[in-house]
Amino acid sequence: MAELVTDTGAFSFPCGQQTGVKLTSEVVIDVLDSYVRRNEGQERVIGTLLGTVNENGKVDVRTAYAVPHNESSEQVALDIEFHRTMLELHQKINARDQIVGWFSTGKGIVSSDALIQEFYGQDTIHLIVDVTLPLDAPIFTAYSVKEVNLLEQNLALEFHPVPVEVKTNTTERIGSELFQTKTTKRLPDESQSIQNAVGSLSSMIETVKTYVEGVCQGKVKADTTIGRYVSDTLGVIPSLTPEDVNNMVHTNAQDVALVEYLSWMVQTQLALSEKLGTDCMPIL
Amino acid sequence: MAGLNFAASIGKKAKEDIPVTNVQVEGIVVAKIIKHCKECLPNFVTGQLLGLDIGSTLEITYSFPFPNKVEEAGGDEDEDASYQLEMMRCLREVNVDNNTVGWYQSTFVGSYQTLELVETFMSYQESIKRCVCIVYDPQEAAQGSFGLKVLKLKEKFLNLFKEGKVTATTLNQEGVTSKDMFQELPITVTNSSLVSAMFNVLQSDGQADQGTFDRLTFVEPDLLERNLEFMMESVDEYHGKIYQVSQYHRMSARHELQHQQWLQKRKQENAARRAAGEDPLTEEDPNYTPLTEPSRMESFLISNQTTNFSEKVVTLGGQALQKLCIVESLYQK
Numbered sequence A: 001m002a003e004l005v006t007d008t009g010a011f012s013f014p015c016g017q018q019t020g021v022k023l024t025s026e027v028v029i030d031v032l033d034s035y036v037r038r039n040e041g042q043e044r045v046i047g048t049l050l051g052t053v054n055e056n057g058k059v060d061v062r063t064a065y066a067v068p069h070n071e072s073s074e075q076v077a078l079d080i081e082f083h084r085t086m087l088e089l090h091q092k093i094n095a096r097d098q099i100v101g102w103f104s105t106g107k108g109i110v111s112s113d114a115l116i117q118e119f120y121g122q123d124t125i126h127l128i129v130d131v132t133l134p135l136d137a138p139i140f141t142a143y144s145v146k147e148v149n150l151l152e153q154n155l156a157l158e159f160h161p162v163p164v165e166v167k168t169n170t171t172e173r174i175g176s177e178l179f180q181t182k183t184t185k186r187l188p189d190e191s192q193s194i195q196n197a198v199g200s201l202s203s204m205i206e207t208v209k210t211y212v213e214g215v216c217q218g219k220v221k222a223d224t225t226i227g228r229y230v231s232d233t234l235g236v237i238p239s240l241t242p243e244d245v246n247n248m249v250h251t252n253a254q255d256v257a258l259v260e261y262l263s264w265m266v267q268t269q270l271a272l273s274e275k276l277g278t279d280c281m282p283i284l
Numbered sequence B: 001m002a003g004l005n006f007a008a009s010i011g012k013k014a015k016e017d018i019p020v021t022n023v024q025v026e027g028i029v030v031a032k033i034i035k036h037c038k039e040c041l042p043n044f045v046t047g048q049l050l051g052l053d054i055g056s057t058l059e060i061t062y063s064f065p066f067p068n069k070v071e072e073a074g075g076d077e078d079e080d081a082s083y084q085l086e087m088m089r090c091l092r093e094v095n096v097d098n099n100t101v102g103w104y105q106s107t108f109v110g111s112y113q114t115l116e117l118v119e120t121f122m123s124y125q126e127s128i129k130r131c132v133c134i135v136y137d138p139q140e141a142a143q144g145s146f147g148l149k150v151l152k153l154k155e156k157f158l159n160l161f162k163e164g165k166v167t168a169t170t171l172n173q174e175g176v177t178s179k180d181m182f183q184e185l186p187i188t189v190t191n192s193s194l195v196s197a198m199f200n201v202l203q204s205d206g207q208a209d210q211g212t213f214d215r216l217t218f219v220e221p222d223l224l225e226r227n228l229e230f231m232m233e234s235v236d237e238y239h240g241k242i243y244q245v246s247q248y249h250r251m252s253a254r255h256e257l258q259h260q261q262w263l264q265k266r267k268q269e270n271a272a273r274r275a276a277g278e279d280p281l282t283e284e285d286p287n288y289t290p291l292t293e294p295s296r297m298e299s300f301l302i303s304n305q306t307t308n309f310s311e312k313v314v315t316l317g318g319q320a321l322q323k324l325c326i327v328e329s330l331y332q333k
Helices: A025-036 A080-093 A113-120 A169-174 A176-180 A190-216 A224-236 A242-276 B002-017 B027-039 B076-093 B115-127 B138-142 B155-163 B168-174 B193-202 B210-216 B222-276 B297-332
Strands: A020-024 A046-053 A058-067 A069-071 A076-078 A098-105 A125-129 A140-150 A153-162 A164-167 A183-185 B022-026 B046-054 B057-065 B100-106 B132-136 B148-153 B182-185 B187-190
Touching: A020 A025, A020 A125, A020 A140, A025 A046, A025 A058, A025 A098, A025 A125, A025 A164, A025 B027, A025 B193, A046 A080, A058 A080, A058 A098, A076 A113, A080 B076, A098 A113, A113 A153, A140 A164, A176 B193, A190 A224, A190 B297, A242 B222, A242 B297, B022 B027, B022 B148, B027 B046, B027 B057, B027 B100, B027 B132, B027 B138, B027 B187, B046 B076, B057 B076, B057 B100, B057 B132, B100 B115, B115 B132, B115 B148, B115 B155, B115 B297, B138 B222, B148 B155, B222 B297
Parallel strands: A020 A058, A020 A164, A098 A125, B022 B057, B022 B187, B100 B132
Antiparallel strands: A046 A058, A046 A098, A069 A076, A125 A140, A140 A153, A183 B187, B046 B057, B046 B100, B132 B148, B148 B182
16 A cells, blocks of 8 residues: 655644545546547646545545636636536446545646636645656645635635545455556466465565564664554464464365365266257256 | 549548457556445446547556436436436546546456346447457455456347347357356556556556455355355256256147147048038148247356356465465475
8 A cells, every 4th residue: 555645834724624645546547548648739737536535534535527728828628518417427427425525636836727617616626746757756745725715705716736546455355556557468377376375475574574683683673663564563473383273274175175066077978968958858 | 543532431441340359448447447336235236438540459448437227217318328428428528538448347246247238239249349358346346356358249249139039049050158258358557657657656666566465365265165055056047947948849849739730630530521522621730839948158157157266266266275375385394
């Protein structure tokens, strides 16, 4: 689970109601995909973010869709009809999704952003995704908005940065390599997957082992939190006698073998009945 | 000029005849399908697939979900159609490929082979020559495997079904067995460079990911048990179908016999009448209608399903044995 927290500088107290933004990897892919699909001559992509806000002010962004817009140095025009239609369509799927903000690709806040922010509402966040390669941090910056008033007159909009967290659980579960490479031919076979998992597990254990050895020999500075994690993990391993383990393993293996035999039998029976069963003599 | 036309016509014909052998799915489609199916558990959901159809490869570049069908009558069809049209129109404005290539659906422990699936295939086939169905199984994915499968109806079976000739005789003649219904196509996942760069940055820290731990989890025989249960159930259903077929044969044999007897009597009567000089009666029995043979579709689907389940049980069993070996070797040290 990777966390990308932006540089919030000295003032990281929350303004407005939003205290943080959480993105899922699907939203990230959606935004990138709409950037790749943009029209020629368009510098950046603008779109809506849908999701929910919980009581602590944490904004959970679940969907994003791009909205066509026209931008010139004087004005910005957003296709409002499109935005409303897509909102309706999305709400048919999941009625809980509300507009929580809007995104734009690019580097920083442009003056026209204030107008767009007005349209989306003052309690929505503005997410900026930096898509220029190389992708050096910070890639995601989010801002929540506050009005600057002077004697009840609205002067300007102030953008306050808000920390962003990207949760990549779902894509990691499938296999991080799937999204990290351009093409993946032939997904990992079922039997291979366990071997791969064991391989990566053993390499992880190797890393921990080298670290612990380094600490013991004084080469590496000891970090108590890591030390505690390691000892906790080792404590979780159950201590069983070899006979217990043998028994357990054998009984389980027998069960599994029985089940496999049964299913092979079913398959053979089915195949036989199809081959031998004719119109006149269906068997089983 | 004639040469050009000839070449063009050959090219066109070849395109329609090449079967799809490869499916290229973009990462965004995978992510969207998984998100949609997971969000709506325990309901089953469907959605549309959009993409391009090139030669022997089918590229799926975008997908969007369908709203849940509520069980209200009336107006549903129109609503669905208008939803689809609206969505396609909007997507066209953001440069998404406006070409439907199939649909996706979520399923439970691999029990997706129903008559509806075949019928949906047929209805799609009328408008699109080559369409596929992606089946996503959230339960399998929870155990660490990919969970996505791409299915296509096989040509022979398709033609047979279209003509409505799914009876035992024709199936035996054509040599179509239950395994010849669906074909699973190999999937290739592609990503744009930007997406792969982004994910390299986002996911570079972890060697440890949840997927690895899921695959190594030992003590949950859930999936295995459920597959086994379902296998048992489908064997029972298969029994039921076989019983029906044998019933049909018995009844139809008796029926035939009765009809023959009746015909005999009639013939005798007619002979007597002719001898007596009267008009012969008709030789058609208005009461006789041949019994309809029960369609073999259901039993095909069931046996396919059962085979799937048992194969799954075998795979899961193999994995469990592997894990057992690992545990044993760990403790022996």
